[in-house]
Amino acid sequence: xxxxxxxxxxxxxxxxxxxxxxxxxxxxxxxxxxxxxxxxxxxxxxxxxxxxxxxxxxxxxxxxxxxxxxxxxxxxxxxxxxxxxxxxxxxxxxxxxxxxxxxxxxxxxxxxxxxxxxxxxxxxxxxxxxxxxxxxxxxxxxxxxxxxxxxxxxxxxxxxxxxxxxxxxxxxxxxxxxxxxxxxxxxxxxxxxxxxxxxxxxxxxxxxxxxxxxxxxxxxxxxxxxxxxxxxxxxxxxxxxxxxxxxxxxxxxxxxxxxxxxxxxxxxxxxxxxxxxxxxxxxxxxxxxxxxxxxxxxxxxxxxxxxxxxxxxxxxxxxxxxxxxxxxxxxxxxxxxxxxxxxxxxxxxxxxxxxxxxxxxxxxxxxxxxxxxxxxxxxxxxxxx
Amino acid sequence: xxxxxxxxxxxxxxxxxxxxxxxxxxxxxxxxxxxxxxxxxxxxxxxxxxxxxxxxxxxxxxxxxxxxxxxxxxxxxxxxxxxxxxxxxxxxxxxxxxxxxxxxxxxxxxxxxxxxxxxxxxxxxxxxxxxxxxxxxxxxxxxxxxxxxxxxxxxxxxxxxxxxxxxxxxxxxxxxxxxxxxxxxxxxxxxxxxxxxxxxxxxxxxxxxxxxxxxxxxxxxxxxxxxxxxxxxxxxxxxxxxxxxxxxxxxxxxxxxxxxxxxxxxxxxxxxxxxxxxxxxxxxxxxxxxxxxxxxxx
Numbered sequence: 001x002x003x004x005x006x007x008x009x010x011x012x013x014x015x016x017x018x019x020x021x022x023x024x025x026x027x028x029x030x031x032x033x034x035x036x037x038x039x040x041x042x043x044x045x046x047x048x049x050x051x052x053x054x055x056x057x058x059x060x061x062x063x064x065x066x067x068x069x070x071x072x073x074x075x076x077x078x079x080x081x082x083x084x085x086x087x088x089x090x091x092x093x094x095x096x097x098x099x100x101x102x103x104x105x106x107x108x109x110x111x112x113x114x115x116x117x118x119x120x121x122x123x124x125x126x127x128x129x130x131x132x133x134x135x136x137x138x139x140x141x142x143x144x145x146x147x148x149x150x151x152x153x154x155x156x157x158x159x160x161x162x163x164x165x166x167x168x169x170x171x172x173x174x175x176x177x178x179x180x181x182x183x184x185x186x187x188x189x190x191x192x193x194x195x196x197x198x199x200x201x202x203x204x205x206x207x208x209x210x211x212x213x214x215x216x217x218x219x220x221x222x223x224x225x226x227x228x229x230x231x232x233x234x235x236x237x238x239x240x241x242x243x244x245x246x247x248x249x250x251x252x253x254x255x256x257x258x259x260x261x262x263x264x265x266x267x268x269x270x271x272x273x274x275x276x277x278x279x280x281x282x283x284x285x286x287x288x289x290x291x292x293x294x295x296x297x298x299x300x301x302x303x304x305x306x307x308x309x310x311x312x313x314x315x316x317x318x319x320x321x322x323x324x325x326x327x328x329x330x331x332x333x334x335x336x337x338x339x340x341x342x343x344x345x346x347x348x349x350x351x352x353x354x355x356x357x358x359x360x361x362x363x364x365x366x367x368x369x370x371x372x373x374x375x376x377x378x379x380x381x382x383x384x385x
Numbered sequence: 386x387x388x389x390x391x392x393x394x395x396x397x398x399x400x401x402x403x404x405x406x407x408x409x410x411x412x413x414x415x416x417x418x419x420x421x422x423x424x425x426x427x428x429x430x431x432x433x434x435x436x437x438x439x440x441x442x443x444x445x446x447x448x449x450x451x452x453x454x455x456x457x458x459x460x461x462x463x464x465x466x467x468x469x470x471x472x473x474x475x476x477x478x479x480x481x482x483x484x485x486x487x488x489x490x491x492x493x494x495x496x497x498x499x500x501x502x503x504x505x506x507x508x509x510x511x512x513x514x515x516x517x518x519x520x521x522x523x524x525x526x527x528x529x530x531x532x533x534x535x536x537x538x539x540x541x542x543x544x545x546x547x548x549x550x551x552x553x554x555x556x557x558x559x560x561x562x563x564x565x566x567x568x569x570x571x572x573x574x575x576x577x578x579x580x581x582x583x584x585x586x587x588x589x590x591x592x593x594x595x596x597x598x599x600x601x602x603x604x605x606x607x608x609x610x611x612x613x614x615x616x617x618x619x620x621x622x623x624x625x626x627x628x629x630x631x632x633x634x635x636x637x638x639x640x641x642x643x644x645x646x647x648x649x650x651x652x653x654x655x656x657x658x659x660x661x662x663x664x665x666x667x668x669x670x671x672x673x674x675x676x677x678x679x680x681x682x683x
Contacts, residue, residue: 084483087473127451127476178451178476184444218444223432226443256441258432262633300607300635342605343439344506377506382466385443 042080045378047148049073055368057359064098064107071096072372073147075116079381085124091117091146116146116169131174136167138174138188138214139232140248140271143167149383151267151295152334153350153370157311158273158289161325162246164198168234170210171195184218194236199323200244200277203237210236218385224261226385228252240321242278254385265297283315287325293334305336311356330356344380348372404541407453407480409464410437411659412520413490413529415667417457419555420534424544428453430464430471433659436633437463438510438605442470450475453486454540457533460491463517488536491517494525498586510605520657521674522587523563526667527556562668566675567592573682578627579620581608581634584656588674598625600638613638617645627681629674631656650681 049072058067072095079089093116098107119133136144142159154160159167172192179185192210194201201210212234219227232248249272256265270292277285293307309332313325336350352368359366405426408414414429421427430446431437437459450456450471458464472480472487480486496515504513519525534552538545570592577595578585583604589596598619602612619625620642628651630636639651654677655661655670664670 123473123481124478125476126478129473129476178447178474180451182448184448186444216444220443220445226445228444254441259434260633262436262439263635342506342510382442382470384470385441 042078043379043381045077045376045380047075047077047374047376047380049148050373051153052371053368055366057363057366057368064100066098066107075146075148077380081123082120085122086120087123088120089117090115127178127180129176131176134169134171135174136169137190137192137212137234138176139163139168139212139234139246140273141228141230141250141252141269142271144384148374148376151293151305152307152336153348153372154352156271156289156291156307157309157330157332158271158291161311161313162200162273162275162287162289164200168198170198172210184216186216188214188216190214192236200238200246200275201236202239204239205237208237210234224257225253225255228254238277240277240279242280244275244277247274248272263297263300267295269293277321279317279320282317282320285313285315285317285321285325287311287313287316301340303338303340305334305338307334308332309334326357328356330354344376346374348374404454404537405452406455406457406537407450408456409458409468410520410657412657412667412670413457413459415658415665416526416530416555417533420530420548420552421537422547422551424541424547425537429659430467431657433655433657433661433664434633437657438466440464440467442467442474444474446471447474450480451477453477453480455486455488455536456480457488457490459517459519460489461496461514461517462512463491485536485539488532490529490532491515491519493532494519494528497590498583509603516583516586518584518656519587520667521585521671522591523559523566523667523671524591525587527559530555558668562671563591566671569675569679570594573679575627575678575682577623577625578629578678579616579625580628581630584631585629588671600628600630607635608638613641617642620646620649626650627678628652629654629677632660652677652681
């Protein structure tokens with residue numbers, strides 16, 4: 001993991017520095033909202049995710065995940081037009097990391113501040129958006145979401161296991177072309193550096209990179225109902241000297257009636273990700289997973305959610321790959337209830353049951369309860385549809 | 386030679402193609418239709434049955450924006466949350482903010498309720514640049530027609546005179562209707578009414594009717610029990626008998642109001658063109674509200 005700045009939680013002075021950074025940005029954000037973007041102050045927003053967690057796995061002393069209340073993540077976002085040709089977007093993520101000390105076997109908390117995204121993109125290229133910088137790769141649908149926009153507290157199993165704990169994100173260039181047909185059809189091509197957090201592509205050879213293609217289509221089936229279909233493919237060399245390829249597909253239906261849409265809406269979605277990781281000298285590691293989930297808004301401020309999630313792996317070999325998957329199947333069931341006080345604050349109560357990946361003591365069934373609070377201040381850009 | 390002729394024909398056709406004008410609401414679309422007549426193609430994003438504060442930026446609208454020559458919005462931060470992603474997602478350089486293909490009406494229509502000093506979201510979903518709901522003011526609608534005619538005339542000079550003539554005709558008709566509506570409302574004798582949101586501020590100001598009691602405690606915040614009790618007390622003290630609820634908001638407080646305020650009349654009304662299937666023009670929209678207030682006064 002790239003950690004430009006790492007603060008040890010044991011240092012009170014460093015925590016205060018972090019707090020001051022937050023205060024400065026928060027004050028800036030409030031001022032920016034009042035004035036909106038101007039020549040001297042870009043749009044600034046901040047988001048805080050606070051989490052209470054209780055899992056039977058996390059009770060074990062050496063688990064990296066801790067039970068109790070936590071600051072899950074804070075995001076600071078700054079964006080504005082650079083000039084008539086370009087706009088710039090910077091998103092910093094501040095979050096705790098937990099590492100198990102190899103000597104004492106105690107869990108240590110460190111704080112990370114890292115650029116989740118930092119990119120410039122074109123304003124004036126017809127039909128195409130060209131982007132350069134660090135960004136979330138256009139692989140599937142969930143990978144593009146920031147943590148505070150996840151429908152559930154956790155990312156799907158396939159996303160966190162096959163694309164990396166924080167998803168597929170890297171430095172590179174991207175071109176997204178809107179095909180001139182009468183429905184929304186966008187083809188995106190991306191060239192990524194193939195370094196950073198994404199161990200599945202972390203080739204040691206300089207110049208090795210990742211190529212990615214994504215095709216997104218959306219139709220209005222009726223005025224109230226849309227259908228989105230996406231397909232993704234990425235390929236690059238991995239740290240073992242082999243090739244890694246990713247395939248993905250997603251399908252989403254969204255319903256919001258023109259009459260009564262403030263109080264009732266629904267989403268039904270599914271996504272598949274497959275990963276083939278060549279390991280020269282031994283068998284190929286294959287991992288694949290899929291999830292399907294639904295959300296029903298039953299009142300102006302309330303929604304219920306449910307998800308089924310599956311991950312399976314074969315050919316994983318921890319002796320040749322330190323980041324190997326765990327062979328076998330994992331199934332996970334989630335149910336949640338969301339209260340949206342306003343568009344700037346929401347609360348989610350979620351229960352997860354997972355069976356498969358064992359804990360440190362070999363227990364295969366995990367029961368987990370989350371209570372998450374989500375707050376946003378400032379001029380936060382709209383989330384994509 | 387044939388290719389050259391074909392190219393010239395295509396160029397000639399495109400030079401005389403109708404303007405395609407996208408609007409954020411059906412109200413603005415109705416004004417554009419009144420100004421452009423048969424010489425423009427139009428589409429609107431928000432339907433009259435939807436709250437324009439909370440429209441989803443569907444990619445299918447990006448496709449429509451991709452093919453537009455002009456986007457006209459009400460402005461004053463009403464549509465910012467979804468209009469910006471639609472403009473960017475369209476990848477249409479003709480309609481980017483600040484270009485001739487992008488017209489925001491609100492700031493040029495003498496907005497009211499402009500925030501004084503710093504604002505905070507502790508005050509709810511406020512619009513620092515002013516109240517954006519000018520669609521219920523016939524005089525400002527008339528002025529908006531002239532603004533639209535100017536911009537469409539710049540983009541399509543061959544129909545500039547037609548657009549201006551239509552806009553002036555529309556404005557004059559709205560001025561005449563305003564006088565008629567004023568007379569009818571004076572006769573009806575409605576001095577004050579309650580609404581759910583600050584949707585009627587321009588209407589109330591134009592026709593000299595008080596509208597300072599709202600069912601939502603703060604803009605964008607659903608009614609609370611304690612706030613409704615306070616509204617009921619204020620209605621009793623000020624002898625307010627009329628309540629207009631914008632038809633996309635929840636009217637579950639209707640029963641409590643009817644029970645607690647003697648003689649109160651509560652009506653759900655369309656506040657945007659398209660809010661009811663029969664409301665297709667700006668005149669029909671305002672006529673519906675005036676008629677409702679007349680009926681409530683009887």
